[in-house]
Amino acid sequence: MATLHIVRQSAFASNDLAQCISSLCRKDTVALIDDGCYNMQHSLIKSIDSKMDIQLHVLAKHAQARALAINETEFSKMNMENLVELTFSHDRVITWQ
Amino acid sequence: MKKLAVLITSPPCSNLSVTALDYIETALKTGIELVGVFFYQDGVLHANKQVVIASDEFQAVNHWKTLQQTYQLPLFLCVTAAEKRGLSDEQPENINAIFTVAGLGELVELTNKADRLVQF
Amino acid sequence: MTNLSIKEKSIKEKSVIEKPIIEKEKTLAIINSKAPYSNIAGKDALDIALIFASFEQAPALFFQGDGVWQLIADQNGSLISVKDYLKTFAAFEFYDIEDIYVCQESLNARNLSASFHIEKVQMLSKQAFAQQLATYNSILRF
Numbered sequence: 001m002a003t004l005h006i007v008r009q010s011a012f013a014s015n016d017l018a019q020c021i022s023s024l025c026r027k028d029t030v031a032l033i034d035d036g037c038y039n040m041q042h043s044l045i046k047s048i049d050s051k052m053d054i055q056l057h058v059l060a061k062h063a064q065a066r067a068l069a070i071n072e073t074e075f076s077k078m079n080m081e082n083l084v085e086l087t088f089s090h091d092r093v094i095t096w097q
Numbered sequence: 098m099k100k101l102a103v104l105i106t107s108p109p110c111s112n113l114s115v116t117a118l119d120y121i122e123t124a125l126k127t128g129i130e131l132v133g134v135f136f137y138q139d140g141v142l143h144a145n146k147q148v149v150i151a152s153d154e155f156q157a158v159n160h161w162k163t164l165q166q167t168y169q170l171p172l173f174l175c176v177t178a179a180e181k182r183g184l185s186d187e188q189p190e191n192i193n194a195i196f197t198v199a200g201l202g203e204l205v206e207l208t209n210k211a212d213r214l215v216q217f
Numbered sequence: 218m219t220n221l222s223i224k225e226k227s228i229k230e231k232s233v234i235e236k237p238i239i240e241k242e243k244t245l246a247i248i249n250s251k252a253p254y255s256n257i258a259g260k261d262a263l264d265i266a267l268i269f270a271s272f273e274q275a276p277a278l279f280f281q282g283d284g285v286w287q288l289i290a291d292q293n294g295s296l297i298s299v300k301d302y303l304k305t306f307a308a309f310e311f312y313d314i315e316d317i318y319v320c321q322e323s324l325n326a327r328n329l330s331a332s333f334h335i336e337k338v339q340m341l342s343k344q345a346f347a348q349q350l351a352t353y354n355s356i357l358r359f
Contacts, residue, residue: 201268214355
């Protein structure tokens with residue numbers, strides 16, 4: 001019964017990530033795409049309780065376009081096919097934009 | 098077969114629409130059935146024939162045309178949102194013919210037909 | 218009257234659909250995240266809520282972040298030439314929109330008490346809000 005959260009905006013500029021994080025349930029997935037990729041460096045991401053068991057994914061092409069390195073110990077690299085797969089492997093999708 | 102409905106609220110000049118189209122194209126290529134795309138808020142601008150994007154930039158409408166032709170992808174334009182932005186079905190010459198002008202009720206239909214509803 | 222014109226409009230939009238809905242009905246939640254006037258997101262969200270409700274699929278409404286401002290009492294959009302769509306919230310019961318949730322943390326961050334212009338708003342802690350949200354098939358956010 002997990003939720004896929006697609007985050008498209010930078011937490012350095014908007015509240016979307018904060019609201020997303022406060023809406024997480026255990027075992028949900030957060031997918032960073034578009035400007036959401038900037039959040040890899042944001043303290044809010046690090047504030048997610050590890051007991052929540054949240055999967056963190058980042059769309060590699062979007063991060064690369066923005067010259068953002070992906071720390072693969074924290075984030076799984078994904079492509080668009082993976083995002084489509086995640087859509088159906090989760091019960092619902094919330095877009096934070 | 099997995100069914101998907103997509104709600105588009107980003108305008109054609111935004112890179113957010115490039116992502117939306119990439120997602121939709123990928124879903125179709127991987128065999129997902131797109132029951133329809135519903136355009137709302139600034140998303141209705143995708144249907145505006147008067148929109149001119151510089152020729153060396155991403156042409157969203159060309160992608161919609163290809164998807165509609167290749168997959169018969171239904172594209173629904175919210176009439177109320179369109180009117181607010183200068184697109185009226187009383188001047189259909191301004192609306193790209195690949196879009197079907199519809200009421201919000203169509204979004205209800207699409208939501209019920211699909212296994213997942215995603216907003217871009 | 219605002220209520221009538223919205224209802225008329227929803228009947229008009231509903232009549233465009235001729236075939237009956239035979240597919241399984243999904244439950245919908247709408248998250249309101251924007252303050253009421255400068256952004257039309259709230260009105261756009263309301264239009265969607267009412268159309269689903271008119272098809273007897275009333276969505277649950279969630280208010281989070283600046284969305285909670287849409288609920289506070291004594292607002293008056295007419296002072297700033299805004300057609301006050303907030304008044305239509307009074308029609309929620311008529312439309313069977315009964316599941317209305319507000320994020321307690323968002324209220325606290327804005328120093329707001331539970332003084333709303335509509336009744337039956339349920340205040341939820343962060344965890345309860347997240348859990349409640351996860352009970353719906355589809356979620357839209359405006």
